Amino acid sequence: MNALRRLFAPVLLLALLATLVAAKPWLHGHLEPFVGPMLSGAFDIAVASAAWLVAAWAGAGLIALLAAGKGGLNPDGTPRPPRIPRLLADLLRFFVYGAAVLAILAFVFEQPVTGLLATSGVAIAVLGFALRNMIADIFAGIALNIENPYRLGDWLELSPGVTGRVDEINWRATRLIASDGTAIVVPNGIVAGSRFVNYSRPNPAFRSGVPILLDQEVPVERAKRILLSAMLCADGVLSNPRPDVLVDAVTPNGISYLARFWTDDGARLSQVRDAVLTAALANLGRAGIEPASPKQDIRRRQPVLHDTERLRRGLLRRPEMFDAFDDEEVEALAQAMHRVDIPAGGAAVREGDAGDSLFVIAEGVFDVEVSVSAADGADGGFRTGPMHVTRLRPGDLFGEMSLLTGQPRSASVIACTDAVVFELARSHLDPILRRRPELAEKLAELMAERQTRNAAQRHRQQGAAPPAPVESQALLARLRGFFGL
Missing domain, CATH: 2.30.30.60 (SH3 type barrels.)
Structure with missing residues (x-):
């Protein structure tokens, strides 16, 4: 609308000048007796020249109107581009004014323009040689704007x-x-x-990757599982398209893996890379794996084992649930745990199933889902479906309420990747609680806090008010009843 208003003035002035040019015989008849033939001819030249220049002004305004963007933003949040690139619009305006000047020389002053063009061509060639780099940049800019x-x-x-x-x-x-x-x-x-x-075309999401070098003793499938789980938990990494891990090269120092991920914010690419590498190093550290070092490094390295006692103890020391247990008790529980391999898409536990054990994640990533019911507007009935609650990563545990109270599983835990967990059963914990019954009270307090946090998170996702805190005494009574304390 503003461009149309700016176009109104030159069009109106051009119409007035065109009228004066058309009425030139009549004007000569009335002006020449008063001002003389010289001033009357000068007036004709001025009117004709002004008409050509105003016509060029109107043409430039029309180009600006065509080149103006639609305004606003695209669906991806980027500003909408103009219809005609800026450099091309400037070039068209330059040619419009240049054509107006040549028209004035040819039709108003009746001068031959071919000689002028030939003479100026030599000057342009000399100037072009001196400014060849700048001219190359200008024409490259025009080409870039046309190809876009x-x-x-x-x-x-x-x-x-x-x-x-x-x-x-x-x-x-x-x-x-x-x-x-x-x-x-x-x-x-x-x-x-x-x-x-x-990175922004053809769509805002783009893929990047970080190389990670590991020893050849680390099984390839295990390395891929650990690195993939790190990317799925890193901030800024898109879950769809799904990240992946490739073997990039086999070197004398180890196997080079390329952890590839997708992100949609080029401004945060460095931060996303940092998040991926930080999560990868954390997952490798929990698994007892170090990045490979040059083979000339003669320092003694810890052997890379798939399942070590230190790894089991470290997994039990990470959750706060076992803070009240002494080293001897943690050692006994670590020895009692047994390993469970779960394929991607498989369920470690299903909501509603009976159980009396908990699981600690050693490798892989899990999604926690609960069933929800919602009114169906079509027939007034109810429909059910899973709702994503949270994502669990290496070092997290789940199933503790079934272990301590024997209640059915309250959620389904689905593996996002091939995963390894360690299961701790009621029979493993029973001897310790019978020997130290005071641990039951501490476990009940910790579980009450954990249940309160989980329930609050679930209510936030559903848009409901936060629930009342879970009473630890009620959990303690159920725990003592389940273990017969």
Whole structure:
């Protein structure tokens, strides 16, 4: 609407000047007796020249109207691009005014323009040789705007370490804003003549990866399972498309894995890489695995074992549930636990099933789901379906209420990846509680706090008010009854 208002003035003025040009005989007849033939001819020249210039003004306004964007944002949050790229619109306006000047010379002053063009061609050639690099950048910018390989707001990687969001595309250069806020100005000729990566096209989600080198003694499937579970828990990594792990190379120092993930925010790519590597190192550390080091390093390394006593003890020491147990008791429980392998998509436990054991996650990632009922508007009945509650990662435990009270499983726990868990049964815990009954009170308090947190999280997801806290005394009574204390 504003562009149409700006176009109104030149069109109105052009109509007035066109009327004066059309009425030139009548004007000559009335002006020449008063001002003389010289001033009357000068007036004709001024009116005709002004008409051509105003026509060029109107043409430039029309180009601006066609080039104006629709305004607003695209569905992905990026600003909508203009209909005609800015550089192309500037070039069209330049030609419109240039054509108006030539028309004035040819039709108003009746001067031959072919000689002028030939003479100016020599000057242009000399000037072009002196400014060849700048001219190359200008024409590269025009080509980039016509092909439109990137737009304002896109994230580009021009070379390793040179990444930023496109902030401006002008006649000579493209300006990027890096994730640290600094501006990177790159001549258009360099951009057009080199390979670059557009992370924002064809869609905002793009894939990146981090290399991780592990010893050859680590089984490949186990390494992939640990690294995949780390990416699924890292902040900023999209769950769909699903991340994956590839064997990138086999080197004298170990096996190089490429942990590939998808993200949709180029501004946070460094933070997402950091989250992936941090989670990977944490998962490897819990599994007793260290990144590979050069073989020239002669320091003694701990042997990489698939199932060690230290790993079992570490898994039991991580949850707060076993804080009240002494080292001897933790050692006894670690020895009693047995390993369970669960394939991706398999259920460790199902909601409603009977059980008297808990599980500690050694490797892999699990989703916790509960069944919910909701009114069905079609027939007034009810429909049921799973609701995602939380995601569990290595070191977390689940099933503790069934272990301590014998109640049915309150949720389904589904493996997102191939996983390894260790199961601790009631028969393993019973001798310790009989020997130290005071542990039951501590366990009841911890379980009451845990149940209160889980219930509050579930109610937040459903948009309901927070529930009342779980009473530890009620849990303690059930625990003592279940174990016969």
